[in-house]
Amino acid sequence: MKLVTHNRLSAAFSKGRPALVTFITGGDPTPDATPAILDALVAGGADVIELGLPFTDPMADGPAIQAANIRALGAGTKTADIFRIAREFRARHPEVPLVLMGYANPMVTRGSEWFAQQCKEAGVDGIICVDIPNEEDPEIGPALRAAGIAFIRLATPTTDKARLPAVLEGSSGFLYYVSVAGITGKQQAAVDTIKEAVAHLKSGTDLPIAVGFGVRTPEQAAAFAAHADGVVVGSALVDLVAQHGAQAAEPIRALTAALAEAVHNAKATA
């Protein structure tokens, strides 16, 4: 059963080349503008889409994604809008994996079973929750697993050898390596630390490893992709929404295409 929804995710990481994972905040600048932005990510060649579930208090995010959350909530974005956007995305793009990313409170506020069921019905493949570490897995993990939704965990530079098994326990879909100890969209990790970190993570899991935080340009993305199964880009895309608002789709498609070309060919040219 589990494989049914994880199929799209595992397929995205089984194309014989690194995957481009892209993040945008749902409802930014408005719920009505989000579908065209998601379509632009797909058209540009993104392999996995992360859709941010907005939250009033995005504690792990830098200024770009904080502002995106404020814009989305200011435009009246509700959880129901995010699931509607996801459902319609699934209808338009049956093959592209879609992951919801956000913070615990909006996910558990009506109960984790409710949330997992909504994800399943909307065709969401996985969840990334910033503030539910393995220690609090009972809060949402069992409900996600019962519904066949991947629970994508984060590993960080502070996840040492002793702690890695705890992070991997109950984790599925892919592993998101946060390449710097910090918040989204700020500083960037040195490439050799990525190589070392991915090797460390690979020693504990067969899950694909996607590397993110601080990746903004095709050059940076290619450098990371050379050592990983995927690269996550968020703040740079969200910045385009800030700049172009409801007209952001075309610039987002263009940046995504450049990122996709760089990431997809990173191992061929490395």
Place this chain on the structure above:
Amino acid sequence: MNATTTPNSFRNQPDDRGHFGQFGGRYVAETLMPLILDLEREYTAAKADPAFKAEFDDLLEHYVGRPSPLYFAPRLTEELGGAQVWFKRDELNHTGAHKINNCIGQILLAIRMGKTRIIAETGAGQHGVATATVCARFGLPCVVYMGATDVARQAPNVFRMKLLGAEVVPVTAGAATLKDAMNEALRDWVANVHDTFYIIGTAAGPHPYPELVRDFQSVIGREARAQLLSRTGRLPDLLVAAIGGGSNAIGLFHPFLDDPSVKMLGVEAAGYGLDKLHAASLAGGRPGILHGNKTYLLQDEDGQILEGHSISAGLDYPGIGPEHAWLKEIGRVDYTSVTDDEAMDGFQTLCRTEGIIPALEPSHAIAAVKKVAPTMGKDQIIIANLCGRGDKDIFTVAERLGVEL
């Protein structure tokens, strides 16, 4: 723990996962998890180390000025015409509030852990001042995050922190108050885990903070218990304390939790009224997850956090410490709320009857005492926590009274 069964002791929380019943826990980003686990280990070791306790006690006595007096308030008692009203005088501490008790304990932990940089969040500025104070005392650099709104309404405390050598960073996100300052402190911490210790100001946040802040603040209740026993030979009938995050209240309550005859009343800020903007998360909120713990939060149906409001910047927070959430749920402590207007009335009453200018935070406790004391017998005893002095609030009070300074 099932909420309907009565535990053998109310004083053995949290469990080994940092949970108080369904509340508390460690809801933090993975980057912080190893550090939180380190802190837990270090705190467990410190608790068992007589040298740690000796240094803590010595600083509380000679630097903070403890024990603080337990004061019988004769004119207020007479005016209310019911129970005897006593105050635990934590406003007489160095820096003018109970916050310093916790800061002493946490900076000793930071030093044990080899951390070389301190960060903190602050609302009214009392915790920021207390943190800046201990940083100056121990020679560690200090960064205090403070909502820009609070920076404007608490200018004297901002200046105090700067005099003490702290860097005060105004936070403009959200409503620019305590919640946003805490978000920004967490962002700093996650980027500087290697050398930075986060001194959290209230009994909230990820485990082990609610436990260790409670333990450091419990000196209030331990002293009050011994002082009243030695003066009257008996325990109090009722304890009253104001609650924002709830550190002064849990500090007073915790040593009495297993004394069944002692009732307890926590007082939240009802702001403009519970049907309007307020900061009473137990009265007007429901359980949720924010800032590393599960507790009662002011939130909408989607789980988005709502802005609190109180005349007191120190109570202006949309959550509450997880142990209070648990004590409410099991019914050991009663919780009520008083409005800005009632707190203002409590403030003026204490000034007039006892010659004590209280902070606006304990003015909420005083307002609750004014309601409850007349319903009690003259042989009964109330201890209310006077957790801060009012010097910092005279501008707010003057504005409220229409006086230009």
